[in-house]
Every structure is written in C-alpha cells, then in structure tokens.
Amino acid sequence: MDDLDDELRKLFSDDRLDVHSTPVATESVVAGANRRRRRRTAVTGTFAVVAVVGAVAGVLQLNSMQQEDTVGALLTTSSTTASTTPPPMSVSTVISTATVTVGAPPNSNGSTNPDVPGSRTTPKSNVTTSAPATPEAQPGRYGSLSLGMTEADALATGSLLQAGTAADGRCKTYATKSNANDDAVVISPDRGIVRIQLPDFAKTPKNVGKGSKVADVKTAYANAVQADARTTVKMAATPPWSYVFENDGTVVTQVFMRLDANDCASV
Template identity: 60%
Template sequence: MGDLDDDLRKLFSDDRLDVHSAPVSTEAVLRGANRRRRRRNAAAGTFALVTLVGAGIGVSRFGVSSPDSPVGAFLTTSTSASTTSASPPPVSTVIQTETVTVGQPPNSTGANTGKPNPGGTSKSNPKPPSAPATPESQPGRYGTLALGMSEADALATGSLVEPSSPADPDNRCKAYATKSVPDADAVVVSPAKGIVRITVPNYAKTPKNVGAGSQVSDVKAAYQNSTQSGSSVLAPMSASPPWTYVFETDGTVVTAVFMRLNANDCVSV
C-alpha cells in the first residue's frame, strides 16, 4: 500500500505533466478586442440603415396607393376635405298599421248584423222536420234469379231444380225448388209475368241485416215504411219492377222471407 502512495506522489510531482500556455502580450489582446468592437459597430449601423430604408418604403406605399390596388379601398388615408364625399342624410321610414274589424255578414234573414248581442244569448235556427221515410230501391234479385225473369231465362241459369210442380189450382203458374232452398215452391213462375216470387234461404240476410230469426221490432226499425198484414210484415221496394219483402212471422220472430213481385197474377202467391 505504501509503494502505491509513493508512486502516485512521484507521478503528480513530475514537471513534464504541467500544461504551459504560450506567452501573449497585452497589445495583441487589445488589438483583437478593438477589431471585434469595430465589426459590431459596423453591423449595427448597417442594420439601422436597412431599417430606416424599409420604413421609408413602407410609408411611401401606404401613403400613396395606386388606382388599381385593392388596399386603397380598405385602408383609411388622410385626404383633403374637398375630395371627401359627404355621406347621404339618414332616411327614416314610418309604417302605419290600421286595424279594421269586420263584423259577421248577415244571413239570409238579416239576423246577423255583426254587432254583439246585448242580451248575451244567441238564437239558433230550428232544425227542419225530418223527411218521411222513403221506399227502398233495392232490385228484386237473389243470386242469379230476378223477379220478372222469364221461365226460360230462369232455367238457363241452372238455379232451378226440375221438374216443376203446379203453383195454383188452375195449374197456370209453376213452382220450382232451387239449389239453395229445397222447398218445392221456392220459386213461383207466371207464364205472363215471369218469376213472381223468390224464397230467400234461412241463412241469408237482407242488405239491412234482417232475416229468419230476426225480431219483428228489428224488421220495422230497419224498414220504416213496412206495414203489418196479419202475421206478415210487408216492406215495399220502389225498384223497377216494383216488389215487396214479405217477412213471415210467428208474431215475434221472422220465420221466412220472400221477395214478391207486386204485379203478379198467381193466386197462391
């Protein structure tokens, strides 16, 4: 350990390791400082000159603008009073609004004059009386069969079931069953008037929703022009040719419905 310390002391005390600077005279130092000072002064003067020249150019450009330059339209420049155009005097506009109250136009009787009712009440026109019930205009047709249709045309529809049977004691009118009503006298045909009666199936309803099983009161409410004839309720239709609904009843409920031609010549119809 002692040898290491002795070696380090010898190493640090060796003069060969010292750094020696070259001798510099005072005059050389002063001359260098003067040169740097002159350079700085020259640079500062040049910058000041450039700044002044630039400022002069800017002032000249802002002070006088060319006619084609768009800057003159937005920058405020000092001009003489003789070249400044005076702004137009302000114009004030007055709008008057007039409110006109229009009264209610009089009615055909002159009752409404547009003035308020001093009594605070208004008169209402009485309702006209309800018009009397008018006869129905439903055509006398069910399916392919129609009242007034000839026997030949009725047979051509395929709705009649042959053979026919006598419909009256004189054997003048004929009765047929139909595919929807199996009764032998479902349809009665006159040789002169054509079909004079059509029996409506029990499951069918009239356009006013009346049929077998309906109450008599429902029939009279649906057909206000109907009349009572024994146990039947008759509702005439004003179609062409004219005909009538015949509602057979037991006094309370409808049991069967027929469509009957008014101008018929069969005794049993």
Template identity: 35%
Template sequence: MNLEEELGRLLNDDRLDVRARPDATEVVVTGARRVRRRRTAVVGAVTAVALVASGWGVTALGGSLSLPSVDPAVLPTTTITTMTSTGGVTAAPPPHTVVETVTVSVTKEQARPNVGYGAVKFGMTEQEVTATGLVTRAPGGECAAFTWTSDPGIANAVLVGRGRGVVRIELPATGTTSKGIGVGSTLERVKAEYPTGQQAYGGGSYDVVMPGDVAWKYVFALDAERVVGIRMQRLGADCAQQGEQR
C-alpha cells in the first residue's frame, strides 16, 4: 500500500471524527459577550477615575456619578510653615517699623484792619506810613510821630506805637468821618449820627467806641458844643505822653 492509499484510509476512519456540541454556537457567542462586557467595564472605570480627578460628572454603567460642588468663594488652601534656625536658635521676626508723627502748628497771620483815614491805616509800620506820601516825619517820643504834609499844624497827627503800628490818627482840619462829621459840626448832630457815644472830661469831648473786630474809638474834641478836632484812636494805645491820648 502506497502513501496515498494510507492517507486516504486514515481520513476516512470514523474514529477520527470530532463531533460538535449541539449548543456550541451559543456557548461561543456567550463567551464573546462576556469578554466584551469585561473590557467595557474596565474602560468605564478608568474613564470615571480620570473624570473624577478633573472635576467632571460622569454617567457610567446604569448609574450617575458626579463630584461634590465647590463654593467658589471658599477655596481650599494649603499653608506651609517653614522655620529657619541657625545653631539651634530660631530666627526672630523683623521688628515693627516705628512711625513718628510730627504735628506742626501754623499760626495764620492776622489780617491788618482796613480802618484809617485815606491811605493811612491802623497797624501800619513807620516805613509803610512814610511810603503813603501823605505825612512828614516829626520829632517823636515813645512813639514815632508824623504830621500831615497838607496840614503840618497838627502835631502828632499820626502816631506809630512800638510793635503795634499806627495807633492814632488825627484827621486834618478838612477831614470828615464816613457820616460827614467834621470840624465845626454841632454836638447835637454828632449825637444824632453816633448815639452810642458818651461825653467825657467834663464835656470837653464826645467819645464813640466803634463796633467791629478792631478795638478803636472816635474822640470828638468839643468847644462850646462844637467839634474842634477829630481823632481815631486804638483802645489801650501807649502814646499818652504825646498829646492827649484818652
């Protein structure tokens, strides 16, 4: 018997037949489905872990998976405290900065009173009075004295006290007050214009303390109830030795 005949006999031998199970197809399909489900479960679990780590909600395998909400106004923080020591001694924190407050008091210079006769005002210095060109320097005593250039017959017409400036102004013969009172006016008219005044020195003058921030008064010198001279005088002036300074 040759080789071909031997092979043919073996192939036709019924003992070598492999018979398939009746449910072979179903078993194979079931096994394939089982493998597929296992792979799907593994992939879903990995995906869920990745999404949880990134803060997203996921839906997997018949259920809902979501992350807890985070209040945007309260974020978790981690504080790391370090301490440096040298030779077993802990370094001390830097000292506080000392801030020194210096208070400076600024005194505002008082405004000069705008009270006087013409360009000559109370409080002016000797130089300022001279600069007006209305007066001439005269011999003085405790206070610097000036006469009117236009009426030099009135002695001590303008007096300048030490540290106080002009303290007295006697009007020239042609001068008048703001209410028109001048040399020759009657006492009756003076009282009508300045009713708050008082007669002084036995009726030799009529004094009127003027209102306002400047402490001064009018002194109307009288003779037979007529005005013979008018002075503007600061109260408490220190030039009493230079003419009448009441």
C-alpha cells in the first residue's frame, strides 16, 4: 500500500504530465467569461424592466378598476335613490253643484222626485230662532215703597199722601211726596202695592225715563216688547214685576213699575 502511494506521488509530480496553456488560450478563456457575464447582466436587466413594466401596468389597471367601481357605485346609488323617490301627489278638487227644486208638483204616484218613486222633498226652513233675552234682576222698589207691600206698611213709611179710590171701586190710589198725581201708587187689598208711577224727573238704573226715545228703551233692555202704546220690560225678582213705558210710538210719556200678578182693573 505504501509503495502504491509513492508511485502515485511520483506520477503526479512528473513535469511531463503538466498541461501548459498558451497566452492565446488564456485570452480566450477571459473573453468567454466576460461574454457570459454580459449576457447574465443583460438578462437580469431585461427581467427587471419587464418586472417594472408589469408592476406599472398592474397599478394602472388597479386604479382604473377602482375608478370604474367608484363610478359604478355612484351611478347605482343615484339610480336607486331616484327610483325609490315617490312622485309628487296630484290633488284634484271637484266641485259639484246640486240644484234642488222646492215646491215642484208631485208625480201621479205622489212623488216630487221624478227619479225616485214615492219620494217627497221637504223644504228646509232658513228661519233662525233665537232664545228670548233673560230678564234682568232688579227689585221692584222705588224710594221706601216696594211692589207687594201692604197698605199698612206703605202708610208706615210716611211716603203716601191723600187717598183716593180706583175706578174698580176696590183698589186704592195714593199720591206721594215725590209725585203729586192722585194715582201715583195703586194698592190692592189682597196683593198690596201693584203699581208705582215714577216722577217725571226719575230715571231707571239704565237712564231711561220720561222723554226718552222708544229706541233707547229697546237698546237698553234687550227683552223689551212693544204692544200698542206700551213697551213692557220684564224683570227677574220676587215678586215678579215689569217696567211699563207708555209712549206715543217715538217718545216715552210715562214710566210705571207694575206687579205682574195684579188684580186692579185700572193698572
């Protein structure tokens, strides 16, 4: 084994077995290596350019797709909104006119409507009924005398003067200190004082008296009732009584306070 090693060493150390390269061969090897290096560089640059172009194209394509998606989304939203908005409502006003004939002659079957057998047209009344005015609350009293007061109580006031007899023969009449007329006060034996005549200067609480216009009476008292030469105004009191304004149709000539439930014929 050692001998074989020695032989191999001798063989490899023999200069005759060496291969010596010429200068031309060296230059050829170097030139080939340079060509291979340039090829690799060119191929690498080409791949780099292709990669850059591909990346740019991809970015452009992505932007274009995003823009198209955005425009599509906007168009879709706008179209959807427009389609879901209800159109404005149209309001129409229809005016119908009905003609009603009142008092038309009935048909042979007793109908006043030629289209509906047996129907009858009832005319409507346009008359408005208003409630009567409420009487005002005011006691039937003038000075110390009151309607319904007995003769004894009236004499006790000292307001009555000479006595007289009414036309019916049962009721009494008196003048008063403020009114010299013989029948200024009329007294019934059953109902007491049934009428008091106001003096010419006296006025009612609403400033109506002798010389006032009848129109003023009706303006002052909403429940005034005109009958012949008298305008009567009822009052709400106990016992019930009324103002009586005697007049000539235009001007008041006398004013009385009269008990509604009186039994003297001259009142």
